[in-house]
Amino acid sequence: MNDTQKGNVDLVKQLNSAAVYRLIDQQGPISRIQVADISQLAPASVTKITRQLLEKGLIKEVAQQASTGGRRAISLETEVLPFHSVAVRLGRDYIQISLYDLGGNEIVSDYHEFQYLHQKELIEGLLHYIRHFIREKQAYIQQLIAIGVVLPGLVNPETGVVEYMHNVDVDELAMGDIIKDHFGVECFIGNDIRGLALAEHYFGSSQDCQDSILISVGRGTGAGMIVNGRIFLGFNRNVGEIGHIQIDPLGAQCQCGNFGCLETVASNPAIVKRVRQFLDQGYQSTLAELEQITINDICDHANQGDELARQTLIKVGDHLGKAVAITVNLFNPQKIIIAGDITTAQDLIFPAIERNVQNQSLKAFYKNLPIVASQVYKQPPIAAFAMIKRAMLNGVLLQKLLEE
16 A cells, blocks of 8 residues: 555545544434434444444543333443643743643643744744643642633634744744644644634624634734634635734724724724723713723723723724625624633624624624624633544544554
8 A cells, every 4th residue: 555545545534534423422312223224324334443442542432311112222422631731821921831631621720921022932932831831730630631821913724833923923833733842642722712713603692603703902903714514724724814804094003014004993002092082082970990901991980881991992893894805795604702811891893893784794694693602712721622632533543543
C-alpha cells in the first residue's frame, strides 16, 4: 500500500470513528442499531468502532428503560469526567487558564496579568503560565488529552500557526507545535472570537440552530459565524471583522486607518470615551461622581435610569443594528448572539439593534430572528476548549486517542 492509499484509509477511519462518536456525544444515550441507521455505516463497523471507544473509556454502556418482556436495551453515551483539557485565553495584557472535562464543565481556573512586547516574551510567558497551572492543579487532573489556546489575531487552526496579532510582531509563530513539543499532548490554536462563536454553538445560546452569528463587543468589536454547524473561516481564515464596517464616513479614525468604523463607536473604550466627552461638555449624569468610569458602570447607571448612560447605550445599539443588518442580509442567520459586558443593559440595547435590523434588512430575513445574549462569554477560556471539542467531534483528536 502506497502513502496515498494509506492516507485515504486513515482518513476514512478517522471520519467513521468521528461519525460514531459524534452521534453518541450529541444524541446519547443511543443504541448501536440507531447509530448504524443514522450514520449509514455497516453494523459490523459500528460494533468495531464502539468496541475501540469502550476500551479507551471514551464511551460507556448504560441500561435504558426495560423493554416489554425482554432484556433491557443497552445504549451508549460519552464518558466526559476523566478526560481533561487545559484551555487558555490569551488577551492583550492578561492570560486566563482553565481546566475542563470533555463535557465542557470548568473545574478550576487561574487569571494573571501578562504583558508581552515580543514573540519571545509571548512564548516564554505562555509556556511558564501553562506549566505553572498544570503543576499547581495536578490534584484535579486525571487524563490530560489536549491544550487549547485562543488569542486576538489571525491563526491557521489546521497548522496551529499564528500569522498576525494586533499588539505584538509575530513571524509565522508555530505556537501549536511549540506547546505540543513542550507538554507532550496535542495542542489546538484559534482566534478568540471565532472560538467563542463555536463555544456558543456547543454549549450556549446557539445550540439549537445550525446558522448563527456571534458579535462580541469588548476592547474591539468582532464576529464569528457558524454555517451549517461549523465555524466559517473563509479563504485566509480571517472572517468576521465586523468592527471595520464603516458606520460613519465622517467619524473618528480607526486603528485600521479608515474612518468611522463600528469599532470607533461600539467597543468598550469607544463607549467610555463618548461618555467622558459628554461629561466634559457639562452634561448632567450620576456617572460624573465616579473617578474611573468602566463599561459596567455605564450599564449599571443606565439600568438605574441615568439619561446620559441610557442615550449613549441606545446609540450604541443603533450603530450595532446597522452592522447587524448588513450581516443579516448577507448570511440570513437563524440567530444573532451579542457577547460582552454591554449585555447587562440588553433591555436598552437589544430593542435598538432590532429596530435598525428591521429598518435595514429584508423582512423575510429578520422575521422571527432572535437577538439574544451570550451564555458563555464570562468564561473566556471556553473558546479555547471549543477548539478541543471540535477536534474530538471531527476525529482529529479522537483518532490520536484511539491510537495511543
